[in-house]
Amino acid sequence: MDNKPFRGEENLESWLDRHHIDIIRTQATNLEGVGVGKYCHRRKFTKSLEDGLGISDMSLAMDLGGMPHLTFWHPFRHNTLGDIALKPDLNTLIPDGNDPNLGHCICDFIQVDGTPINLCPRTNLKRLVRDITDMGYEVKAACELEFYLFKDSFKDARCKKYQNLEAVGASKLRTIYYLRNAYHAKTFMDEVTQRLDCHGIDWEGWSDENGVGQVELNLTPTDAVAMADATVRAKQVIYEVAVDFDMSVTFMAHPVPGYSSGMHMHHSLTKNGEAVFYDADQPDNHSDLLRHWIGGMIKTMPGAVSYLCPTINSFKRMTEFAAPPLTATWGEENKSCALRLVSRSAGLTRVEHRLGAADVNPYLGLAVILAGGIAGVRHQITPPDEFTHVGWCLPESFKRLPRTIMTAVEALDDDTLLKEILGAEEVEYWIKTRKLEWLSFHTEGGDPDSKQATPWEFKRYFEIV
Amino acid sequence: MTSGFEFELEDDPVPIVIRFRTLLKHALANPGHAAIARSITGSFSLVSTTDPQSLTVRIDTHHIHIRHGISDSAKIIIRLNFSKMSEPGYKPVVEGFLRHPLFAYRVGQLLNFPESSWADDAKRFWDCAHSLTGMPGAIKFISTDENRDLLVGDGEPDVEISGESKTLSNVLSGTTVLIAEVMAGKIRIQSSLHHLSVLSEATIKMMLGEFDHG
Numbered sequence: 001m002d003n004k005p006f007r008g009e010e011n012l013e014s015w016l017d018r019h020h021i022d023i024i025r026t027q028a029t030n031l032e033g034v035g036v037g038k039y040c041h042r043r044k045f046t047k048s049l050e051d052g053l054g055i056s057d058m059s060l061a062m063d064l065g066g067m068p069h070l071t072f073w074h075p076f077r078h079n080t081l082g083d084i085a086l087k088p089d090l091n092t093l094i095p096d097g098n099d100p101n102l103g104h105c106i107c108d109f110i111q112v113d114g115t116p117i118n119l120c121p122r123t124n125l126k127r128l129v130r131d132i133t134d135m136g137y138e139v140k141a142a143c144e145l146e147f148y149l150f151k152d153s154f155k156d157a158r159c160k161k162y163q164n165l166e167a168v169g170a171s172k173l174r175t176i177y178y179l180r181n182a183y184h185a186k187t188f189m190d191e192v193t194q195r196l197d198c199h200g201i202d203w204e205g206w207s208d209e210n211g212v213g214q215v216e217l218n219l220t221p222t223d224a225v226a227m228a229d230a231t232v233r234a235k236q237v238i239y240e241v242a243v244d245f246d247m248s249v250t251f252m253a254h255p256v257p258g259y260s261s262g263m264h265m266h267h268s269l270t271k272n273g274e275a276v277f278y279d280a281d282q283p284d285n286h287s288d289l290l291r292h293w294i295g296g297m298i299k300t301m302p303g304a305v306s307y308l309c310p311t312i313n314s315f316k317r318m319t320e321f322a323a324p325p326l327t328a329t330w331g332e333e334n335k336s337c338a339l340r341l342v343s344r345s346a347g348l349t350r351v352e353h354r355l356g357a358a359d360v361n362p363y364l365g366l367a368v369i370l371a372g373g374i375a376g377v378r379h380q381i382t383p384p385d386e387f388t389h390v391g392w393c394l395p396e397s398f399k400r401l402p403r404t405i406m407t408a409v410e411a412l413d414d415d416t417l418l419k420e421i422l423g424a425e426e427v428e429y430w431i432k433t434r435k436l437e438w439l440s441f442h443t444e445g446g447d448p449d450s451k452q453a454t455p456w457e458f459k460r461y462f463e464i465v
Numbered sequence: 466m467t468s469g470f471e472f473e474l475e476d477d478p479v480p481i482v483i484r485f486r487t488l489l490k491h492a493l494a495n496p497g498h499a500a501i502a503r504s505i506t507g508s509f510s511l512v513s514t515t516d517p518q519s520l521t522v523r524i525d526t527h528h529i530h531i532r533h534g535i536s537d538s539a540k541i542i543i544r545l546n547f548s549k550m551s552e553p554g555y556k557p558v559v560e561g562f563l564r565h566p567l568f569a570y571r572v573g574q575l576l577n578f579p580e581s582s583w584a585d586d587a588k589r590f591w592d593c594a595h596s597l598t599g600m601p602g603a604i605k606f607i608s609t610d611e612n613r614d615l616l617v618g619d620g621e622p623d624v625e626i627s628g629e630s631k632t633l634s635n636v637l638s639g640t641t642v643l644i645a646e647v648m649a650g651k652i653r654i655q656s657s658l659h660h661l662s663v664l665s666e667a668t669i670k671m672m673l674g675e676f677d678h679g
Contacts, residue, residue: 070644070658071665073599079657404477432666439669442480447517448533 005200006093012049016042019095021103026053026086028107029121029232030060031433032310033361034464037086037107045088045105052085052110060084060109060119063436064311064460072432074425076117085112092229097198104199106229119426121363122225128370128421129224135377137269137276141366142221143231145251146261146358147238148213149185153246154463162255162458165248167213174210174258182208185215188245192217195237201230210259210323221266224366231263231362252461253314253357257452260317261358262324265369268350269293278349284332284386285343294330294339294351295383296376296417297369301328301338303415305355305401306408306434307368311465312441313457314357318403321392325354326400329387336391338401355401359465364430367422375417409434468499475532480673481518481547482531485511487639487674488578489522489529495579501571502529509572510539514558515546540565541572551578551631551640583608583630584615586637591617593676594667601660608633624660628652639671 006015024045026037036059044053057077061069076084086107096102109120116123132139150157150165157165168188169181189206196203202220209216217238219230235251242249254260269276269289279287297304309315317324323335330339340352356365375381402408409431412418419427442448446456453461470493472486492498508523512535521536522529535542545557562569581589587606594600595618603618607627616622626633626643632651635641644665646652654661670676 070662071642071669073659073662073666077658077662079659081658407477439480442518443516445516448479449517 006090008090012046012090012093015093016046016103019103020100021095022101024088024093024103024105025096026088026105026107027232027236028059028086028109029228029361029363030062030109031119031121031361031364031430032062032064032465033121033232033359033364034062034064035232035236036060048086049088049090051112051114052087052107054083054112055086055109057082057084060117063433063440064464065440069433069436071436072429074119074429076111076119083112084117085110087114094200095198098195104233106233118423119429121361121367122228124422124426125228125363125367125370126225128367128374131374131421132269132370135374137271139224139267139269139370140221141224141227141265141267143219143227143266143362144262144264145217145219145231145234145238146209146263147215147217147249147251148211148255148261149188149215149242150213150248150250152248154243154248157248157462161455162250162462163455167211167256168247169208169212172212174212176208176210178208181212182206182215188241188247189215189217191241191245192234192238195241196234199233199237201234201237203234209261211256211261212258213256214259214261221268224267224370225363228362228366248463250462251358251465252453252457253309253311253359254316255313255453255458255462259322260324262317262354263356263358263360263362263365265353265356265362265365266350267353267366267369269373275346275349277351278343278346280346285349286341289377290341290343290349290351291383292376292380293373294341294376295381296374296379297339297351297353297372298328298330298383299381300368300372300375300415300418301355302402302408302411303418304368304372304412306405306412306430307364308353308355308360309357309405309408310361310364310434310437311357311359311457311461312405312437312446313453313461313465314359315404315408316451316453317357318401323354324357325391326403327387327391327394327398328401329391330383331387331391334387334391337387338391359461368418371418371421374421378421379417405434405438409438468493468496468502469527470499470502471528473528473530478531479518479520479533481513481520482533483673484639485520485522485531486529487672487677489531489575490674490677491638492575492578498575498579501574505568505571505575507565507568508536508539509568510535510542511547512542512544513547514544515548518547541569543572543576548641550576551635581634581638583611583633583637584613586634587615587617590637590667590671593671594664597663597667597670599659599663600667601656601664604664606633606637624654624656624664626652626654626656626664636668637671639668639673641668642672643668 058068092106277290325338329337331337541561601623605622
């Protein structure tokens with residue numbers, strides 16, 4: 001039996017029969033990047049295809065502490081505690097492959113009358129991809145997932161308040177690509193990659209990363225929405241393997257002193273399969289489209305930080321010479337810039353956006369990146385000159401990107417381009433969620449002067465982001 | 466400027482710093498309080514006994530600088546529970562009182578913010594917040610201890626909010642947040658979720674001084 005996703009090539013009932021699927025786990029991603037959904041009986045699932053499965057509107061509008069958003073409003077909400085719905089996208093229906101009766105399906109949040117909800121991160125990303133399609137291009141993306149792996153179970157980690165956990169690795173050296181370190185994670189990652197294979201999620205490789213116990217998993221480029229789907233699924237798989245192995249894992253951006261976890265996002269545009277960021281007639285191989293695309297991403301980058309670094313903890317990653325970029329710069333093969341361009345051949349041409357923290361919502365992260373590119377093309381924005389130096393430890397006079405959740409919010413609030421493309425109402429709602437995160441941190445015990453993760457951050461983020 | 470005072474906050478201020486600017490601004494609108502502030506020169510720090518929040522206020526002629534954290538230059542350090550500081554009879558612990566008794570006395574007077582009636586607070590809240598998107602057209606406030614009510618806005622009230630006078634005053638002046646007081650059972654409300662959310666947002670805006678201009 002194959003593990004290919006259902007693509008509508010055959011009757012749904014026959015496909016479910018062929019894969020012996022009795023239960024389908026529906027999964028949508030809320031604003032905070034948290035997977036929500038229900039395990040549904042097959043009968044209920046197939047009945048829900050038209051109108052969706054009812055779910056509380058709180059599921060989309062809830063903070064990472066589990067509190068519904070009760071200090072601001074969005075018109076998608078109901079005046080009383082009401083239902084919205086999860087609309088299954090059958091293109092994402094897959095057999096679990098590991099659990100013989102289980103299937104999985106990604107959903108969009110919709111109103112119970114079938115109206116789309118623009119605040120739904122997946123819906124918003126789909127809309128931007130459609131904008132790019134209308135411009136005549138296809139967009140491919142790939143995410144790199146970084147996380148920390150610990151020998152302690154989640155239960156033990158909770159008892160230790162998520163601190164001083166035993167990282168997986170051969171040594172305490174902060175190394176990278178060390179095969180001896182990677183070998184300690186191999187049994188775990190073998191299980192992860194086997195389950196990814198079962199889910200039909202293509203991956204390219206994984207390796208030991210800089211931090212002790214830090215692992216990076218690279219997914220194979222695919223359509224932008226499919227990549228965000230694959231990313232949230234891969235994160236769920238990694239979490240589940242950790243649970244099954246009595247270990248723990250976190251996608252917090254900065255859970256331990258030293259190296260942080262990011263989510264670098266690569267993307268490229270094609271037209272009829274041809275790379276349109278590439279122009280062999282230009283000395284630098286950069287097409288005019290790429291120039292404007294970069295111009296837009298650079299111009300919107302300060303505001304985009306809010307989406308790409310969504311939590312209090314995300315910003316603890318933003319330190320000099322520690323891999324994350326701190327300036328709105330771009331450079332060919334320059335990993336100290338926010339945008340690393342690879343343009344040496346048509347097939348390889350892409351932009352690697354290096355700002356995203358590991359706790360970014362991949363739908364919103366990709367959406368804000370693409371929104372910047374679209375803005376650049378729409379408004380014919382010229383990028384600054386290529387940055388050919390090292391992007392860290394620059395003189396104080398060099399303009400830095402926002403380094404805190406509220407300065408990022410201010411930059412986003414000032415960004416008319418992102419509001420134009422992502423939707424003003426949606427951006428304004430997001431700003432309110434970030435302000436809530438800031439208020440919660442400062443008024444519920446967070447220490448504003450700590451450079452490391454505080455107990456408040458561990459409690460709020462370790463198991464959820 | 467407020468009563469001749471100019472406020473200066475740290476870059477990227479934390480909520481407690483913004484909240485204290487709001488509290489001091491409102492207090493200094495009272496001439497008696499402004500006179501007390503003019504008699505103070507130097508720094509004092511306030512430190513929460515329940516969480517890591519702290520701030521330092523430095524008064525220098527007509528300038529009031531506020532930043533988070535405890536300053537080495539603080540003449541006195543006041544350790545307190547911020548959520549209880551407005552309760553009658555609440556006594557914080559003051560370090561440095563013996564070395565700077567007059568300074569400590571004046572700071573104590575300054576932080577004894579002038580009381581306003583819940584009805585005045587309700588009117589002021591309505592003046593500030595009524596034009597926010599999604600606000601109800603009219604609200605009925607009921608003081609349960611005074612057995613008195615007040616209607617703000619036009620027409621039949623969409624929302625009814627009741628509680629003890631002091632609790633109402635705290636919510637409406639931005640000392641506390643509406644939803645938190647509702648969940649704590651201190652305030653009763655008859656409202657849609659929409660209005661409850663927007664009203665709670667308005668109380669946060671009061672707290673952070675976002676309705677203040679200049």
